[in-house]
Amino acid sequence: MSWLKEVIGTEKAIIAMLHMQPMPGDPYFDKAKGMKWVIEKAREDLDALQEGGVDAIMFSNEYSLPYLTDVKKETVAAMARVIGELQPEIRIPYGVNVLWDPKASLDLAAATDAKFIREIFTGVYASDFGIWDTNCGETVRHQRAIGAENVKLLFNIVPEAAAYLAARDIKQIAKSTVFNCRPDALCVSGLTAGSATDAGILDEVKKTVPDTVVLANTGCRIDTIEKLLQIADGAVVGTTFKYDGKFENQVDRTRVKAFMDVVKKTRS
Template sequence: MNWLQEVYQTNKPIIAMCHLNALPGDPYFEKSGGMEKVIEDARKDMLALQAGGVDAIMFSNEFSLPYLTKVKTETVASMARIIGQLMSELKVPFGVNVLWDPTASLDLAVATGAKFVREIFTGVYASDFGLWDTNCGEVIRHQRAIGAENVRLLFNIVPEAAKYVSDRELTQIAKTTVFNCKPDALCVSGITAGQETSLSLLRLVKEVVPDTVVFANTGLKAENVKSQLAVADGGVVGTAFKYDGKFENHVDPDRVIAFMEQVHSARSNLTTV
């Protein structure tokens, strides 16, 4: 697991989500404010996350609801512009997540210099977005073809708002995904953004793939982060950093600071045990 130190400069890293407002082409894009409003809101959130001490930031088109599984060109172009304009102020490692299109995520990573992507790379699902199919072999070949082989791949193996079309235990999914696809990390999630990741599921996944990085992908809070990091190798955090802990709000700097204080305490305790 040396790559965690290489990318994030710490063990048990916290990856903070920078949720972008709806973008051009999205149903809820605010045309009155335009891209300038999207960029300014992203800047405020990014700076608040950095000042609060997070280990990395992941830019995501979180408010491109309802999501596509093959995104439009304007989405990737908009995200590239946003990250490009914020680059000079970005001081921590960053990743990207173009929901829900792994090929587009890799394209954006190469264009911007992102260190990692998180996506649904494997599986076939019945989802809120229709029948959701993937082709990991094609995506990994594309990764190599565009020179993105050093971009770390975070595989979300519990897609939000979706279920495998056939019943498979999560431990079986974890084992076969690691064997067949060689992910850099597995992300274990709750049912939606902000919903706590089951500690028992995290433990089961970590037990069956002990040599693979396992992240708690949703629902981390200041109140549970110590117990979650005792099992997980790190976490992805979005909702907990927002005003009143609500998904639709922007980042609350005080919540970031309070959360990261608990993270530093958890790391210290784990080091001394």
């Protein structure tokens, strides 16, 4: 049995993304509407996801485009406010994802009692955001220093909008990451949010590290989730839950419920 059962309550877990609107410091923050509007939009998505039956939620600053790899303090503060105001209404386990800064994600998790974070912890990449470097050893030491050792670390090993500077086989990456860094889960992604996870790559990763939780991380749809869950231990789902399946839209409760009905049938 994996930690998913203990922390989230089920194997083959579906972690739903809750994409926060642009916040103070973000280029597209709506100053006229302010933080109250950001909180209200997050509340609407939270209600839709919970009523639709997802297993867990991951709060993310998905609309802080273009992303930073050294996130500013105002972003973490704003995210903490949103989660803090919504906390009395949260009925299921949740995690956080401060794009793309693992230390900031840990800080937010520690402040909000989040159960897990997802980040790029390892590797050096050529990305849309420039040269993208990481320091997993430093990050894990920071995790221990702030008392967040119980926060599960979900390693995205196929970064969105980025590629390894040196050509590396995905099986080598999975094997060395598990040996060197002891991730709680490996996340296998497509090119961007909403882009399909390659089932072949997902299968290669799972077979290479069968004792590690492996999650399908992007592009899971109602017509593909059954096949993906035959391979993966669970999935992180965002875009397909939104009205018309579009990244920029809010969550559609009807789409969530229909998707989760398929998931529950697959589990049974």
